[in-house]
Amino acid sequence: MIPALILLALACAVLIGRxxxxxxxxxxAARRMREQLADETTARLSLPCPSAGAEExxxxxxxxxxxxxxxxxxxxxxxxxxxxxxxxxxxxxxxxLTSILGYLQLLExxxxxxxxxxxxxxxxxxxxxxxxxxxxxFYDLSRIEGGExxxxxxxxxxxxxxxxxxxxxxxxxxxxxxDMEVELAxxxxxxxxxxxxVARIFSNLLTxxxxxxxxxxxxxxxxAGNVIVxxxxxxxxxxxxxxxxxxxxxxYTADKMRTGQSTGLGLAIVKALAxxxxxxxxxxxxxxxxxxxxxxxx
Numbered sequence: 001m002i003p004a005l006i007l008l009a010l011a012c013a014v015l016i017g018r019x020x021x022x023x024x025x026x027x028x029a030a031r032r033m034r035e036q037l038a039d040e041t042t043a044r045l046s047l048p049c050p051s052a053g054a055e056e057x058x059x060x061x062x063x064x065x066x067x068x069x070x071x072x073x074x075x076x077x078x079x080x081x082x083x084x085x086x087x088x089x090x091x092x093x094x095x096x097l098t099s100i101l102g103y104l105q106l107l108e109x110x111x112x113x114x115x116x117x118x119x120x121x122x123x124x125x126x127x128x129x130x131x132x133x134x135x136x137x138f139y140d141l142s143r144i145e146g147g148e149x150x151x152x153x154x155x156x157x158x159x160x161x162x163x164x165x166x167x168x169x170x171x172x173x174x175x176x177x178x179d180m181e182v183e184l185a186x187x188x189x190x191x192x193x194x195x196x197x198v199a200r201i202f203s204n205l206l207t208x209x210x211x212x213x214x215x216x217x218x219x220x221x222x223x224a225g226n227v228i229v230x231x232x233x234x235x236x237x238x239x240x241x242x243x244x245x246x247x248x249x250x251x252y253t254a255d256k257m258r259t260g261q262s263t264g265l266g267l268a269i270v271k272a273l274a275x276x277x278x279x280x281x282x283x284x285x286x287x288x289x290x291x292x293x294x295x296x297x298x
Contacts, residue, residue, distance in 0.1 A: 092134050096127040103127075137265040141250060144272040151276060155190040156198050158228055158296060162221055165202040172210055178234070179216040188221065188228055191296040197273045204266040205232045205292055212236055212290075228296040236290035244285040247292075270294070 103120045106112075112120075143149040162184060166173075173180060209217050213234030220231045250268040271281040274294050283292045 093131070096131040096134075099127045100124050100131075134265070137269065141265055141269050141272060144269065144276060147276070149276075151194040151197055153192045153194055153277065156193045156195050157188075157190050158198065158230065159184050159186075159188055159221060161195065161198045162202050162219070162230060165199060165206060166219065169203075169206050169210070172206075173217070176210045176213070178210070178213055181216065181218040183219070184221040185223060188223055189298050191228060191279075191298055193277045193279070193296070194273075197277060201270050201273055201294060202230070204270050205230075205294075208232075208266055208292070209234045223298075224295075226298050228298060229293055230296065231291055231293045233289055233291040235288055236285070237288065239285055239290055241285045244283045244290060247283050248281065267292070 103124045107117060107120050140149065166182065206219075209232050214237055215235050218231070218233040220229070220233075222229055222231075247267050248271040250265055267283075270292070274281045279294060279296045281292065281294045283290070285291075
């Protein structure tokens with residue numbers, strides 16, 4: 001009888017000790033979790049003497065900690081991106097405004113000839129139009145990304161839409177002095193898209209190529225499986241593959257892309273419009289040739 005009581009007492013002591021150890025471990029885990037929530041450390045929670053239930057609880061807590069850390073990392077990235085965008089918006093607004101104010105001060109000077117006044121006014125008007133274009137593009141991009149710009153999908157003939165844009169830009173192409181190579185496949189099926197958005201995509205791509213292209217411009221439209229590809233290629237000296245990976249970002253600020261002629265929003269609008277309509281846009285740089293493709297799902 002006595003040996004049985006001794007064994008029972010020992011068993012109770014072991015269970016009590018294990019329970020105390022587990023409780024102390026849970027207290028320590030809770031303390032470490034509070035510390036990690038405060039200082040964002042990445043160490044995982046553990047128990048010195050775990051049970052199946054406690055292990056499951058710790059696994060859930062560790063998953064919550066990882067999700068919290070990922071959320072904080074996303075927040076920091078978004079905050080940095082917002083600050084960068086605010087700085088770039090300030091730059092794009094300040095540049096034409098500074099020029100306008102400078103020429104207005106020149107107009108206040110005495111002895112200006114009518115010809116010189118007309119010249120200054122023309123510059124002011126040009127800078128004001130640049131500012132107006134930037135504000136309109138920024139507003140449009142915000143509406144597109146926020147789903148507020150109405151798009152009416154219909155069957156669109158991409159060959160006709162692109163031909164119309166090329167014809168409308170003929171004067172600019174001639175002025176740019178680029179050798180044009182146009183290859184538009186026949187018999188392409190229509191795609192579901194908004195005709196106005198398609199026209200704007202092609203217009204933005206042509207404008208970008210004319211502003212930044214060198215020597216030659218290649219425009220191709222062809223079918224590749226279940227998509228139709230519209231590809232705009234031109235030589236772009238000074239660009240790199242890294243630049244190509246960022247050209248769709250709003251206000252991309254690489255010096256090679258920001259020449260003072262562009263706000264950096266045109267390509268961001270291209271990508272946003274394409275994705276809103278269920279299509280995709282991508283860019284690549286190979287051997288000095290910069291190519292932007294829009295892949296239209298048939």
